[in-house]
Amino acid sequence: MTMRRSKGVIAGIGELRPVRRTEGVTTLELIAEVSRRAAMDAGLEPGQIDGLLVGPQVGETPQHVPATVAEYLGLQPAMANVVDLGGASGPGMVWRAAAAIEAGMCEAVLCVLANTRDETPARSPNRNPIREFDVPFGASGANISYALLMQAHMAAYGSTPEDFARIAAAERANALKNPDAIFHDRPATIDDILSSPMVASPLHLLEIVMPVAGGDAVIVVSAERARSLPRNSVHLLGAGEKVTHRAVSQAPSLTSGPLKAAMSRALSQSGTTADEMSLLSLYDCYTIMVATTLEDSGLCGPGEFGAWLRQHDLSHAGDFPLNTHGGQLGFGQPDLAGGMTHVVEAVRQLRGDAHGRQIANARLALVTGNGATMSEATALVLGAG
Amino acid sequence: MDIADLKVPAPTMTALTTPFWNAAQQGRLTIQRCEACGKAIFYPRGVCPHCWGTALQWEDASGRGLLKSFSVVHRPGHPGWLPIAPYTVGLVELAEGPTMLSFILRDPGDEIAVGAAMQLAPTLIGGRILPAFRQQTTFHERTGK
Ligand SMILES: [Zn+2]
Numbered sequence: 001m002t003m004r005r006s007k008g009v010i011a012g013i014g015e016l017r018p019v020r021r022t023e024g025v026t027t028l029e030l031i032a033e034v035s036r037r038a039a040m041d042a043g044l045e046p047g048q049i050d051g052l053l054v055g056p057q058v059g060e061t062p063q064h065v066p067a068t069v070a071e072y073l074g075l076q077p078a079m080a081n082v083v084d085l086g087g088a089s090g091p092g093m094v095w096r097a098a099a100a101i102e103a104g105m106c107e108a109v110l111c112v113l114a115n116t117r118d119e120t121p122a123r124s125p126n127r128n129p130i131r132e133f134d135v136p137f138g139a140s141g142a143n144i145s146y147a148l149l150m151q152a153h154m155a156a157y158g159s160t161p162e163d164f165a166r167i168a169a170a171e172r173a174n175a176l177k178n179p180d181a182i183f184h185d186r187p188a189t190i191d192d193i194l195s196s197p198m199v200a201s202p203l204h205l206l207e208i209v210m211p212v213a214g215g216d217a218v219i220v221v222s223a224e225r226a227r228s229l230p231r232n233s234v235h236l237l238g239a240g241e242k243v244t245h246r247a248v249s250q251a252p253s254l255t256s257g258p259l260k261a262a263m264s265r266a267l268s269q270s271g272t273t274a275d276e277m278s279l280l281s282l283y284d285c286y287t288i289m290v291a292t293t294l295e296d297s298g299l300c301g302p303g304e305f306g307a308w309l310r311q312h313d314l315s316h317a318g319d320f321p322l323n324t325h326g327g328q329l330g331f332g333q334p335d336l337a338g339g340m341t342h343v344v345e346a347v348r349q350l351r352g353d354a355h356g357r358q359i360a361n362a363r364l365a366l367v368t369g370n371g372a373t374m375s376e377a378t379a380l381v382l383g384a385g
Numbered sequence: 386m387d388i389a390d391l392k393v394p395a396p397t398m399t400a401l402t403t404p405f406w407n408a409a410q411q412g413r414l415t416i417q418r419c420e421a422c423g424k425a426i427f428y429p430r431g432v433c434p435h436c437w438g439t440a441l442q443w444e445d446a447s448g449r450g451l452l453k454s455f456s457v458v459h460r461p462g463h464p465g466w467l468p469i470a471p472y473t474v475g476l477v478e479l480a481e482g483p484t485m486l487s488f489i490l491r492d493p494g495d496e497i498a499v500g501a502a503m504q505l506a507p508t509l510i511g512g513r514i515l516p517a518f519r520q521q522t523t524f525h526e527r528t529g530k
Contacts (some may be wrong), residue, residue, distance in 0.1 A: 037488045127397045133428045136396045136515060139474045141462025148476055152454040155499035201457040201471075249476055249486040254454055 004271055004383060006235040008098025009226035012042025012219040013344045017180045018212035018332035022116040025213075026350065027060050028072045034215035035073060042219045043110060043230045048217065051100055051109030052077040052091040055336040056220050059122020069112070079105040085243070086371020087111060087283055090216065090340030091378040095222035095239035107225055114215025117336035120369035121211075130247040143208060143283065145248040145373035147214045150288040152254035153201060157303025161202060163331035164287040165193040166306070170205050170314040175330025177316065177357035182212055182332035189376075193301070207287040214334025216344050226385075232351045233385035237272070237364075240265025241378045247320075248373040259283075259368055260296035260375035266366070270381035274299050278362040279349050280320060281342040283370040284327040294370055316357040322356065323356050324349060339369040343380070350384040391511040393465035404428045404443055407508035412507035414448055414516040416481060417441040427483035429515060448505030450518065455489060463513070477503050477518050490519040496497040 013035030016030060031054070039046060054069045061068045066080035079100045085092045090113055097109035103113035139145070149311050154157050172188040175181035188206055196206040226233045242258035267273060274280075274297040284290045291305040299320075314322040325331050325345035328338045346365035348354040354362075367380040398406045405428075408415040414440075417426040421438030425446075434437055455475035461467055473489040490506050491497060503522050508517040 064505075129428050131394075132397045132399075132402065134486045135394050135463070136511075137474055137486055137517070138393070138458060138461065138463075138466050138472060139486050140394075140466075143460070144456050144458055144462060144474060147456035148454040151456060152476075152499065155454070197459070198457075199460045201459070203387070247486070249484045254476075341527075 004237050005322070006223045007095070007239070008101055008220050009223050009233045009246040010094065010218050010234045010236065010347050010382070011172055011226050011229050011231060011233065012038045012040070012044065013347045014038030014041060014215075014217040015180070015344050016114065016215040018214040018334050020117065020182070020212055022118065022213045025116050026347065027114055027116055030068065030116060030213070031069055032073060032114050034114050034217045035110055037071070037110050038112070038217035038219050041231065044219060046074060049075055049108050049110050050077055051079040051097060051106035053081055053083050053097060053109060053111045055089050055113045056082055064351050075110070077106065079109065085369065085378060086336065086378040087285060087339040088241070088371040088376045088378040089336050089368030090343050091367055091369035091380050092138070092220065092241060094220060094236060094343060094380055095241070095378070098236050099291055101220065101222050103226065103327065107222060109220045110217060110335065111220060111340070112215070112217040113337035113340050114194045115213055115337060117211065117213035134247055134249065135142045142373065143203060144200045146286040146288055147203040148248050149254050149292070149374060150202050150286070151205045153288060153291065156255050159291070159306050161194055162190060162199040163309065164207060164291060165190045165204070165288045166309050167284070167287040170309070174315060174324050174357070175326025177324070177330065178326050181330050183326065186262030201284065208284050209328040209333035210340065212332035212334050214332065214337055216334070216337040216340035218343055218347065221250045233273065234347045234350045235383045235385060236380060237383045238266040238268070238270030238381040239379065242268070243376050245375050246372055251374060255292065256296055257292055257370070257374040259281060259370060259379060260294050262377040262379040263366065263368065264299050266379040270383070272364055272381055274366060276319065277364050277366045277380045278359050279324060279346055279365040280283040280322045281360065281365055281367040282323060283342060283368045284323060284329050285338070285370065287329070289370055289374065297366070312372045316354070316359050321359050324354060326357065342367050342369065346382050350382055386402065388469055388513065389467055389509040391468060393511040394463060395511070395513065401431055407431050409507070409516050410514050411453065412514060414446040415443050415506050416479065417476050418444050423479035425431040425479070425483055427479065433507070446505070447480045447524055449480040449521070450503045452476070452501040453478050453484060453501055454501050461525045473497065475518065488515060490517055
């Protein structure tokens, strides 16, 4: 039997309930609140946190983000950095934190992402190739990029709008079990999803995450340090990462993404296989992202996600629980923290803390993060202590 | 509103990409070719992404390509495009190799599908000529309907 070695421990989690609007609140205030929750959950004093990983802050703090956050929180970290991988930033922080601890740089790393949401969201004044060669042709924003990926999948494999809608419907059903989810009281059927407005064909409105304000944080410590803490430990057993492009026109493939390599590495490091997972906590900015991730994971073959979905139950009581917090399609997408919601839910499940939606005997979780246009990918395998 | 009069974001051209946009104003699509490895490159760069060669020569592309994917945009990401929505954008794999995102011109009733043969169709969009594309033959021509 393969020994599953712990690369680090997630000792605490924090999450803010998502909201549609924040009025007069700063990102730093939200970071402080979600960090406080994670430290309390871990049973750590602020002075015991000596590592800090944060995300970029468009429109608020373009540079010196770690120092700005550290100063606000009264931390003096021995390791500080920005992780800028879009929706993969959260999972990307977790293995970086473990690696920094392993390298002897620090002992307890706060990984935190939060965002406000005003009437007019801040826009970054980009001057880069995607701004120069996509935007002038009418292709601004992620919706169109993922619509192009979805159309390519349908053309290559004959996947149908109903196949994709089934993903959103399953996640919206899961969100009904999460009182914090933005759609916790609003179910959506396959028909509802298919009859929602077309945003960019073949992508319907309800196949796209709802942007919200919120925040998520985790604290990573060494396995040794974790032994003195009150909570059940959740271990990082494997990680993988891959970045292949930025603009969708430059993608090496439209029907398979960098998560394929990232998941393969994470599974191989942990000595596990995808079908052993108690929970699939898969990044889901759009339905197409889940479809491609299922195929890239090897759970089904290329083009087979639709048939696979019809054969499995994705609820917490099912044979392949998927995004039991509702995913971002059901929970809402608090910007970059959206990727961290998949980590936080996996920790809840593996600790047995997912009240009302607990997976029986949850032992292993596959967590994925995805950024830009199926460009930036991080995968983690987490295990119960 | 006519597509020529849209108030949409202009290309953010740089010293290196100015030859591309100047050629576009003359209705040409130019790409770079790497002298070291022979591969064609789009978008224009300072270094070949295949071999990091720096001797890159401009050439006129054939203007032919295949449609790898497309989307009919009903809710544009930038409000400047609203007056002509829904409109079509697509990924065109140029005959020379690289892929570019472009605006796809379509006549009323012009069906479109992934794999369609595409042809460069320089078009005045928002006050500047852009290298847009259209199908090599329209649906009407193919079917005789
Ligand atoms: Zn070259």
